[in-house]
Amino acid sequence: MGVGIVVRRAEPEDYEGVWRTFQDESAYSGTLQPPFASREVWRKRLAEMPEGDFMLVALVDGQVVGNAGLHAAGKSPRRAHAMHLGMAVRQEWQGKGVGTALMRALTTLADGWLNVFRIELTVYTDNERALALYRKFGFVVEGTHKSYALRGGRYVDSHSMARVKPKTPPV
Numbered sequence: 001m002g003v004g005i006v007v008r009r010a011e012p013e014d015y016e017g018v019w020r021t022f023q024d025e026s027a028y029s030g031t032l033q034p035p036f037a038s039r040e041v042w043r044k045r046l047a048e049m050p051e052g053d054f055m056l057v058a059l060v061d062g063q064v065v066g067n068a069g070l071h072a073a074g075k076s077p078r079r080a081h082a083m084h085l086g087m088a089v090r091q092e093w094q095g096k097g098v099g100t101a102l103m104r105a106l107t108t109l110a111d112g113w114l115n116v117f118r119i120e121l122t123v124y125t126d127n128e129r130a131l132a133l134y135r136k137f138g139f140v141v142e143g144t145h146k147s148y149a150l151r152g153g154r155y156v157d158s159h160s161m162a163r164v165k166p167k168t169p170p171v
C-alpha cells in the first residue's frame, strides 16, 4: 500500500468526500456517473447501502481521496457468485497508487473473506490507467461493447472485464 494511504470501510458520514471525488470531470467521465454530482444522492447511497454490497474508501491525512465498491451483479441466486466493481479516485490523487491500494484491499476481501467467485466491471476502451490497474490485478477483457455510453457528447466503447477467483488452497 502506498505511503500514507489508509483504506477502510465507507461509513455514511463519508458521503461528502465521495461527492467531492465525483465533482471533477476526470473522475466522473471514467464512470457512468453524471456531471453535477449531488451531495444528497451520495448521502442516501452511503446511508442505504444494499445488504451484501461493500464499499471502501481510501484516505490521505484523514481526507477521502478515493472509493471502490463491490455491488451485487444481479438478484438471481444463479448470479450470486458474481459482483460488479466500481471505483474512482479524486483528480489530484490519480496515478499515485490510491487505486492500487483500494484494489488490493477489495480483491483480498473478495477472495479471502466474501468468496466472490467472479468480479466484473466495464471500462472505457481508452481508459489506459484503469485498464493497467485492472490487468495488474488479474482482470481480462471478455468482450467489447460498441457505443456503450454517452460521454461529453460522444458515444464511447467499453470493455467488459472479469477476474475469476484464484484457487483457494486448503489449510
Ligand SMILES: CC(C)(COP(=O)(O)OP(=O)(O)OC[C@H]1O[C@@H](n2cnc3c(N)ncnc32)[C@H](O)[C@@H]1OP(=O)(O)O)[C@@H](O)C(=O)NCCC(=O)NCCS
Pocket (backbone or CB within 6 Å): 026, 027, 028, 029, 030, 031, 087, 088, 089, 090, 093, 094, 095, 096, 097, 098, 099, 100, 101, 121, 122, 123, 124, 127, 128, 129, 130, 132, 133, 136
Ligand atoms: C482508474 C483509477 C481508479 C486508477 O486509480 P489510480 O490511483 O489513478 O491508479 P494507480 O496510481 O494505482 O495506478 C494504476 C496503474 O496504472 C498505471 N498507469 C498510470 N497512469 C497510466 C497511464 N496513463 N497509462 C497506462 N498506465 C498508467 C500505473 O503505472 C499503475 O501501474 P503500476 O503500479 O504497475 O505502475 C483512477 O485513475 C480514476 O479514478 N480515474 C477516473 C475514474 C475512473 O476511470 N474509474 C474507473 C472506472 S472503470
